[in-house]
Amino acid sequence: MSGTTNSTRISLRRQETISEIVAAAWDLNRANGLGNFSMRELGTKVGMRAQSIYSYFRSKNEIFDAMFCDGNLALIETMQPSSGDGSDSEDQLELIAAMMRRFFQFCTSDPVRYQLLFQRTIPDFTPSEESFAVAQQAYDISLAPLRRLGLEGSELDLITAVMAGLVGQQISNDPHGNRWGLLIDQATSMLLKELVPDHIAPLIKGNSK
Amino acid sequence: MSGTTNSTRISLRRQETISEIVAAAWDLNRANGLGNFSMRELGTKVGMRAQSIYSYFRSKNEIFDAMFCDGNLALIETMQPSSGDGSDSEDQLELIAAMMRRFFQFCTSDPVRYQLLFQRTIPDFTPSEESFAVAQQAYDISLAPLRRLGLEGSELDLITAVMAGLVGQQISNDPHGNRWGLLIDQATSMLLKELVPDHIAPLIKGNSK
DNA sequence: ACTATTGCCTGACAATGTCAGGAACTACGA
DNA sequence: TCGTAGTTCCTGACATTGTCAGGCAATAGT
Numbered sequence: 001m002s003g004t005t006n007s008t009r010i011s012l013r014r015q016e017t018i019s020e021i022v023a024a025a026w027d028l029n030r031a032n033g034l035g036n037f038s039m040r041e042l043g044t045k046v047g048m049r050a051q052s053i054y055s056y057f058r059s060k061n062e063i064f065d066a067m068f069c070d071g072n073l074a075l076i077e078t079m080q081p082s083s084g085d086g087s088d089s090e091d092q093l094e095l096i097a098a099m100m101r102r103f104f105q106f107c108t109s110d111p112v113r114y115q116l117l118f119q120r121t122i123p124d125f126t127p128s129e130e131s132f133a134v135a136q137q138a139y140d141i142s143l144a145p146l147r148r149l150g151l152e153g154s155e156l157d158l159i160t161a162v163m164a165g166l167v168g169q170q171i172s173n174d175p176h177g178n179r180w181g182l183l184i185d186q187a188t189s190m191l192l193k194e195l196v197p198d199h200i201a202p203l204i205k206g207n208s209k
Numbered sequence: 210m211s212g213t214t215n216s217t218r219i220s221l222r223r224q225e226t227i228s229e230i231v232a233a234a235w236d237l238n239r240a241n242g243l244g245n246f247s248m249r250e251l252g253t254k255v256g257m258r259a260q261s262i263y264s265y266f267r268s269k270n271e272i273f274d275a276m277f278c279d280g281n282l283a284l285i286e287t288m289q290p291s292s293g294d295g296s297d298s299e300d301q302l303e304l305i306a307a308m309m310r311r312f313f314q315f316c317t318s319d320p321v322r323y324q325l326l327f328q329r330t331i332p333d334f335t336p337s338e339e340s341f342a343v344a345q346q347a348y349d350i351s352l353a354p355l356r357r358l359g360l361e362g363s364e365l366d367l368i369t370a371v372m373a374g375l376v377g378q379q380i381s382n383d384p385h386g387n388r389w390g391l392l393i394d395q396a397t398s399m400l401l402k403e404l405v406p407d408h409i410a411p412l413i414k415g416n417s418k
Numbered sequence: 419a420c421t422a423t424t425g426c427c428t429g430a431c432a433a434t435g436t437c438a439g440g441a442a443c444t445a446c447g448a
Numbered sequence: 449t450c451g452t453a454g455t456t457c458c459t460g461a462c463a464t465t466g467t468c469a470g471g472c473a474a475t476a477g478t
Contacts, residue, residue: 013425038465039467040465048427050465051467121328123244124245158396162396164373165369165375165377169373186367190367190400247433249433263437268435
């Protein structure tokens with residue numbers, strides 16, 4: 001099982017099987033909680049024996065690695081700017097709020113994916129260089145609108161903390177609701193008042209208690 | 210192994226052994242990552258066979274439960290008001306900032322404990338009624354200073370999200386440093402400006418960019 | 419057609435959580 | 449003090465789990 005082949009047909013077939021295995025792994029993780037599945041269960045779901053999976057992935061952790069890469073690609077797709085994104089100050093600010101809501105939705109719509117991407121749930125799993133590079137790309141794309149506002153360093157740290165906090169609390173404490181989702185706009189405006197006070201007048205409509 | 214005995218000496222001995230097992234479990238979890246230890250390893254560390262541990266805990270998850278309870282008792286101890294806490298408005302505000310710093314320190318000083326208390330890392334583990342009650346108590350004690358300021362509902366949600374976010378980002382991204390710890394005071398004042406604007410004049414010394 | 423590669427299988431092994439039964443020791447009551 | 453009950457650990461064992469080795473049937477390449 002070298003994994004290298006010159007045949008397009010076989011290569012395609014192999015890629016398909018790999019994708020099937022990864023998709024089945026997502027299903028099992030979502031059903032059982034992250035990490036709570038056996039290779040035998042996975043094999044059964046795909047229609048082969050567990051041992052056969054080892055001709056596609058060298059270890060269980062390599063399946064997590066493929067999932068990690070998969071999840072970050074999905075994040076890139078979610079956070080990629082869409083074609084209608086304007087460039088003047090007012091649109092930028094609305095873009096930030098929309099970006100926050102998009103990230104929140106991405107994370108809370110799939111808690112297992114969130115765990116794998118942003119927490120350290122699997123003790124022995126660390127991403128490969130390749131998939132870590134994808135994660136870095138996802139990070140850069142996610143923060144690009146903030147950087148375009150001139151935010152950097154500790155300012156970005158504060159924003160990522162607030163965003164991560166809203167998501168984390170939502171997933172931990174109200175997984176089937178939207179309790180912390182209702183706070184996104186307030187949190188966003190609070191952050192922008194703090195970090196970009198000169199730019200926020202048009203967006204802020206009054207937030208006093 | 211009924212676990213019920215009339216003998217103080219035996220009862221004490223049993224409690225000591227239980228404590229030893231839990232302490233050894235903390236050590237192993239901290240060394241290997243949460244959940245990444247075997248009962249055999251734990252038995253060896255305590256000086257008995259793995260099977261013998263089952264005369265003290267019915268399952269591995271029951272050990273996690275004891276640890277969960279343990280960790281929340283430590284949180285209660287950390288967040289309990291100290292004797293020098295004043296009651297007027299100015300002291301209250303400084304109390305909030307100190308509370309934030311204390312919570313941050315509690316979490317980041319022991320990431321495995323943080324994971325067990327605040328994340329869902331062990332798929333099949335849910336706290337027992339008894340230890341969940343301790344966790345509720347810890348929550349109430351932690352939030353009491355905020356409630357004394359008149360904060361409630363979604364205001365508390367925003368604060369807990371920011372706090373959780375700072376901790377979570379710190380532990381995930383800078384486990385051996387203090388990158389997000391440096392943002393605590395700014396985050397605190399930002400929150401108080403947002404939520405208690407009438408009360409914060411004496412504390413805020415100017416935070417514009 | 420023949421050979422090499424691929425894709426799965428069976429068989430097996432060490433590690434893991436946990437159960438059952440029992441021996442040695444300790445505590446309690448007569 | 450002695451006998452009995454309870455406690456604390458042990459050995460032995462089992463089902464499950466991650467993963468390796470070897471091999472056969474089907475497919476691909478020449």
